Amino acid sequence: MIPQNFDYAAPSTIExxxxxxxxxxxxxxxxxxxxxxxxxxRLAAPGRLVDLRRIAGLREIRQDDGALRIGALVTHSEIESSPLVRSRCPLLAETASHIGDLQVRNAGTIGGSIAHNDPAADYPAALFALEAKVKVAGKGTERTLPLEELVVDAMVTALEPGELITEVIVPVEAASTGTSYQKMRQPASGFAIVGVAARLEKSNGRIGSVRVGVTGLGPSGFRARRVEELLDGTAGSDGEIREAAAVVAEGVEANADLHASADYRRHLAQVFTVRAIRAALARAS
Amino acid sequence: MKTEISVTINGEAHTHEVEPRLLLIHYLRDVVGLKGPHIGCETSICGACTVAVNGKAVKACTMFAVQADGAEILTVEGLAENGKLHPLQEAFWNEHALQCGFCTPGMLMTAKELLQRNPNPTEEEIRHGLEGNLCRCTGYQHIVSAVKAAAARMGG
Known part of the structure; x- marks a missing residue:
């Protein structure tokens, strides 16, 4: 359990x-x-580690132009406990509180999680439901892209060699928006076997602006657009929610491992989509 | 290539040259000689190696010693003050919160942060807070009772 040796550097600036x-x-x-x-x-053996934690500018959370800008090095526990995130984007704070355990949340960062793109990570569900964007810096370059374009496949992103995620951008939510993250947790590791995040608005008894993000089911997190379309404009009755949730796994190549077969994951995805939508609806006003 | 690190452990300053690949748990146990933090699963699951780095509970098996350069580290050895056990340690004793004791140092360190964040936790909050620490003896009930008792003692 001793890694291969490497050189270590702890720079203080992004440059x-x-x-x-x-x-x-x-x-x-x-x-x-x-x-x-x-x-x-020894599945990874980099020759040099560049420790980003001494870069002060990557550890801030700020509100700007109707969005929250979260530095890539902000930890899960900082997101979980940040008054700004809890009040302006509660879905992200709620999701962060479900990651791993207290010690893992104290160390793990949002940028690291996104760059690693583990199919069982919790954040993708919320970040897809929030239509998050990611700011990426390279040597002399900077670009901002939707998470959907960054995520390619399990453990694969569109980051170029040498590029870094510097910031995650999520919208500031109205207090009337209802959100919820519901997951089936792998009991030892805390990873999501399946996790579903829902956000929606309610006006005149109708549901609108529905967004559903799913993690754990496929090779990467994704937005369940068909579910959103079926639910948009309905009254959100139990039958309507079930009907919409029934299509969540359509067209997705479901993961299978010793914890859950592909069929079981597809089933779980429907169950947790129903739960997330119901809970979001109960919180919307 | 070795890197020099300076850390404060349980209030005492230490400086050592270490290989970057040296894990914090091995640094604490084998270089500094503190055997309180235990090596259990070594895969970031069991929590027996939990120590506080700059006031935050972390798993020392999943951190390199070089990452802790400049940090204040607290291990279970630093919990008692002037020969007097920490209220959590006393509560673990009184409530029989351990049998073999292997998980106890990690449990104490995580419970300490849990009570700092939430001085009066419910049973559910205690169980959620201790999710990253496994115990194979007690069935957890007595550990939960001990954390509750300590919270009451500490005025939560």
């Missing part, structure tokens, strides 16, 4: 970090909750 990451042997280290276990198993 310095990007310079160091231009080396193809280098790998960025954030909270280390995914990378360090992989290194201990």
């Amino acid at each position: 310095e970090a990007l310079e160091l990451l231009a080396d193809p042997e280098a790998k960025a280290l954030a909270g280390g909750m995914s990378l360090i276990p992989l290194m201990k198993l």
Whole structure:
């Protein structure tokens, strides 16, 4: 359980970090909750680790132009307990509180989780439901792209070699918006076997602006657009919710492992979609 | 290449040259000689290696010692003050919150942060807070009771 040796650098600016990451042997280290276990198993053996945690500018949460801008190095426990996130984007705070356990949440970061793109991570459900954007910096470059474009496949993103996620951008939600994250938790690791996040608005007895994000079911998180379409404009009766949730796994290549077969995951996805929508509806006003 | 790190552990300053790959748990146990934090699963699940780094409970098996450079670290050895047990340690004793004791150092360190954040937790909140610490002896009930008792003692 001892990783292969490596060089270590802890730069204090993004520019310095990007310079160091231009080396193809280098790998960025954030909270280390995914990378360090992989290194201990020698499934990863980077020649150099560039520790990002000394870069002050990556650890802030601020509100700006109707959006929350969350630094890539903000930990899950900081998101879970931030008064700003809890009041302006409660779905993200709620989702963060379900990640791993207290110690993992104290170390793991939102940028690290997104860059790792584990199919069983919790954040993707909320981030897809929130239509989050991600700011990415490279050496002399900067771009902002929707999460949907960043996520490619299990553990694969559209990040170019040497690029870093610097910020995650989520909308500021109206207090009347109803949101909820519901998951089936793998009891030992806390990972989501399936997790579903829902956000919706209610006006004149009708549901609108429905967004549903799903994690754990397929190779990556995704937005369940068919579910959203079926639910939009309905009164949100039990039958309507069930009918919409029934299509959540359509067209998705479901994961299978020792914890849950593909069929069971598809079933769970429907059950947890129903629960997330019901809970979101109960919170909407 | 070795890197020099300086850390404060249980109030005492330490400086060592370490390989970057040295895990914090191995640094604490083998270099500094503190055997309180235990190595259980070594896969970030069991929580027996939990210590506080800058006031935050973390699993020392999933952190490199170099990442802790400049940090204040508290291990179970630093919980008692002036020969007097921490209220959590006393409560674990009084409530029989351990049998073999292997998980206890980690349980105490996580419970300490739990009570800092939430001085008067419900049973459910205690169980949620301790999710990252596994115990194979007690069935957890006595651990939960001990954390409750400590919360009451500490004025929560």
